[in-house]
Amino acid sequence: LPVVAVVGRPNVGKSTLVNRILGRREAVVEDTPGVTRDRVFYQAEWAGKDFWLVDTGGWEDRVQGVAYRVAEQAEVAVSLADVVLFIVDANVGITTTDEQLLKVLRRADRPVVLVANKVDDQRGELEAAALWNLGLGEPHPVSALHGRGSGDLLDATLEAMPEEGRGSAVDRGPRRIALVGRPNVGKSSLLNRLAKERRVVVDEVGGTTRDPVDERISLGGKDWTFVDTAGIRRRVLQSQGADYYASLRTRAALDRAEVAVVLLEANEPISTQDLKIIDMVLESGRALVLAFNKWDLLDEERHAQLEREIERDLGHVAWAPRVNISAETGRHAERLVPALERSLESWDQRIPTGRLNAFLGTLVAAHPHPLRGGKQSRILFATQARTRPPRFVIFASGFLEHGYRRFIERRLREDFEFTGSPIVIGVRIRE
Ligand code: GDP
Numbered sequence: 001l002p003v004v005a006v007v008g009r010p011n012v013g014k015s016t017l018v019n020r021i022l023g024r025r026e027a028v029v030e031d032t033p034g035v036t037r038d039r040v041f042y043q044a045e046w047a048g049k050d051f052w053l054v055d056t057g058g059w060e061d062r063v064q065g066v067a068y069r070v071a072e073q074a075e076v077a078v079s080l081a082d083v084v085l086f087i088v089d090a091n092v093g094i095t096t097t098d099e100q101l102l103k104v105l106r107r108a109d110r111p112v113v114l115v116a117n118k119v120d121d122q123r124g125e126l127e128a129a130a131l132w133n134l135g136l137g138e139p140h141p142v143s144a145l146h147g148r149g150s151g152d153l154l155d156a157t158l159e160a161m162p163e164e165g166r167g168s169a170v171d172r173g174p175r176r177i178a179l180v181g182r183p184n185v186g187k188s189s190l191l192n193r194l195a196k197e198r199r200v201v202v203d204e205v206g207g208t209t210r211d212p213v214d215e216r217i218s219l220g221g222k223d224w225t226f227v228d229t230a231g232i233r234r235r236v237l238q239s240q241g242a243d244y245y246a247s248l249r250t251r252a253a254l255d256r257a258e259v260a261v262v263l264l265e266a267n268e269p270i271s272t273q274d275l276k277i278i279d280m281v282l283e284s285g286r287a288l289v290l291a292f293n294k295w296d297l298l299d300e301e302r303h304a305q306l307e308r309e310i311e312r313d314l315g316h317v318a319w320a321p322r323v324n325i326s327a328e329t330g331r332h333a334e335r336l337v338p339a340l341e342r343s344l345e346s347w348d349q350r351i352p353t354g355r356l357n358a359f360l361g362t363l364v365a366a367h368p369h370p371l372r373g374g375k376q377s378r379i380l381f382a383t384q385a386r387t388r389p390p391r392f393v394i395f396a397s398g399f400l401e402h403g404y405r406r407f408i409e410r411r412l413r414e415d416f417e418f419t420g421s422p423i424v425i426g427v428r429i430r431e
Contacts, residue, residue, distance in 0.1 A: 001043070001050050001051050001052050001352070001353055001354070002052070002082040002083065002161050002162070003051065003052045003054060003080050003081045003082050003083075003353075003383065004044075004051050004052065004053050004054065004081060004084075004085060004157060005054040005056055005077035005078075005080055005081035005083075005084050006053065006054065006055055006056060006077075006085045006087060007056050007077045007084055007085065007086050007101060008086065008087030008088065008098075008101070008115075009095065009097040009098055011089070012087045012088060012089045012117055013117045013118060013145070014055060014056070014087055016145055017085075017087060017115070017117065017142070017144035017150075018042065018053060018055045020144045020145075020147060020150050021044055021046075021053060021154065022044055022053065041380075041381050041395075042054075042055070046154040046155075046157070046158060047154070047155070047158060049158055051161070052353060054080060054081065056077045075104060078104065078105065078108040078110055079386075079391075079426070080385050080393060081110055082111075082162055083110065083111050083112075083113060083157055083160045083161055084105060084108075084110050084113070085112075085113050085115050085153075086101070086102070086105060086115065086136065087115045087117050088114070088115070088117065088131065089117055089118050090116035090117060090118055090119045090124055090127045090128045090139075091118050091127065093127075093130070094131070094134065102134065111160040111161075111162075112136050112160075113140065113153070113156050113157055113160050114131060114134065114136040114138070115140050115142055115153060116128035116131050116139045116140065116141045116142070117142055117143070117144050118144075118145075119143055119148065119149065120143045120145070120146060120148065125141050138156075140152060140156055173225075174216060174222070174223040174224050174225045175225070175259065175340070175344055176214075176224075176226075176227050176256060176257045176259070177224055177225065177226050177257055177258070177259055177260070177261060177340065178226075178227050178228070178250075178253040178256070178257035178259070178286070179191065179226055179229075179253075179260075179261050179263065180250045180262055180263070180277055180280075180281070181262055181263030181264060181274070181277060181293075182273045182274060182277065183246065184265075185263045185264060185265045185293055186263060186265070186293040186294060186328075188232050189293075189327035189328065190293065190325070190327040190333070191215075191217075191226065191229060191232055191233070192327075193327045193330055193333055194217055194219060194333060194336075195217050213228070213230040214226060214227050214229065215229040219334075219336070219337050220334065220337035220338075222337075227253050227257050228249065228252065228253040228256070231249045231253065247276075247280070250277060250280055254280060254281060254284040255284065257286055258287060258344060258347065258388070259287040259288070259289065259340055259343050259344055259347065259420075260281040260284070260286045260287070260288055260289070261289045261290075261291050261336065261340070262277055262281060262288065262290050263293050264290065264292050264293065265292070265293060265294055266292040266293060266295050266298050266302075267302055269309060270309045270310070270313045270314070278314075278317060282316075282317070285388075285422060285424070286347075286389075286422075287343035287344050287346065287347035287389070287420050287421045288317060288343060288420055288421075289320060289321050289322075289336065289339045289340055289343050289420060290314070290317065290320050290321070290323070291322075291324075291336065292322065292323070292325070293325055294326060294327075294328070295325055295326045295331055295332070296328055296329050296331065310322075319413060319418065319419060319420065319421075320420055321342055321343060321419060321420050323335045323336055323339050342420050343419065343420025343421060344420075346390075346417065346418040346419050346420050346421035347387070347388050347389055347390070347421040348387055348388060349387065349390055349418065350384055350387050350390070351384050351390075351416055353383050356382050356383065356384060356392070357381060357382060359411075359412070359415055359416075360379060360382050360394075360408070363408065363411055364379050367407070369400065369401065369404050370401065370404070372399060372401070375398060375399075376398070377396055377397065377398045377399050377400055378396060378397040378398060379394060379396050379400070380395040380396060380397055380430070381394075381395045382394045385426070389421050389422045389424060390418065390421060390423045390424070391423070391424040391425075391426065392412070392423065392425045392426065393425075394408065394427050394428070395427075395430070396427060396428070396429055396430070397429070398429070399429060400427050400429065405425055405427060408425065409423060409425050412425075
């Protein structure tokens with residue numbers, strides 16, 4: 001379900017508005033099995049459409065300063081929400097705290113609905129109109145307390161909600177691949193092998209006339225874009241600083257790609273440079289496929305050794321699909337395609353909030369968070385805030401141990417099969 005977050009400085013009437021929107025429905029909210037939910041997330045409905053309503057006022061913490069909690073609150077809301085309801089007090093106008101909030105909201109690419117609260121009569125509507133100059137579009141005058149204008153506000157909120165399935169793979173064009181690896185692993189040979197007898201279109205990257213040239217290659221009946229193939233085909237001079245430029249180039253390629261194929265050499269030990277390149281991929285948040293090249297040179301002894309090296313050095317990316325190929329002979333090169341598809345599918349995957357919390361509820365019930373100083377952490381709720389790569393936010397009260405977060409991450413990976421994609425887990429703690 002889409003998530004609507006209610007944001008505003010203290011005392012503008014967030015909770016009153018939340019209660020107004022929920023009406024009597026509030027009592028039947030806690031329907032996710034096993035998860036103790038605090039008064040923060042509510043399931044709401046308007047005009048036949050269900051959504052989650054988040055009262056970020058519940059996150060206001062009394063210990064730190066106003067500026068801190070306002071920024072934090074907005075950040076939480078933005079990381080979660082499909083739509084943000086930004087509430088201001090029409091009687092007071094815009095304060096410096098409102099402006100701080102606004103700054104955070106502006107940076108984020110989310111639809112914002114501007115709510116002018118405490119407009120109890122017609123005179124107040126004039127004051128609300130002054131809020132046009134915030135540049136957030138039409139201010140919606142409401143009285144959360146009396147209900148005035150709340151129907152129109154909800155209509156506007158539904159309108160601001162993104163269409164389901166927006167940005168689906170269909171209209172995105174060919175998926176973008178960065179083929180990376182240290183010099184001489186066979187990137188250029190693999191590219192030539194893949195491009196052989198297939199339609200290759202060379203694109204200049206929009207706007208730049210410099211090096212980065214992409215190639216479109218048709219594989220498995222689909223077009224793919226290999227980014228910065230000029231960087232692969234043009235041999236880097238083995239002079240001083242070549243490593244530095246190669247690594248800049250890798251970074252730039254990753255930046256523009258969706259999935260990385262890290263090419264490694266099967267007949268040579270896994271090197272620190274290989275591991276560095278893998279780290280760069282992990283940092284970039286791109287989907288990952290590992291390809292071991294020059295398989296034709298492998299003998300049995302080296303094969304056994306390689307398996308041991310993989311176990312020792314690549315445990316942290318054990319979730320990435322692995323293909324063993326030879327660019328020279330063409331062996332298994334076609335297996336790259338299903339691996340790429342699998343990884344991108346995971347990278348795009350979105351777990352519905354209900355399923356996620358059902359999973360979490362069962363998990364937490366079966367394996368409770370270990371006590372700390374006799375106290376129990378409570379996992380309140382989780383939601384997937386983003387895809388590409390999947391990013392989850394877990395809300396807990398008190399504390400959440402690093403080890404327990406890793407445990408949740410591992411189980412999420414297994415249960416929802418995030419093969420080939422990194423996943424990110426953020427934690428929000430309520431005192
Ligand atoms: P790049 O620097 O990663 O682009 O590597 P190249 O594609 O230039 O390959 C480096 C060397 O390895 C060349 O001499 C290739 O012929 C050789 N090579 C590439 N792939 C294979 C392979 O699968 N098997 C064997 N035997 N040699 C390969």
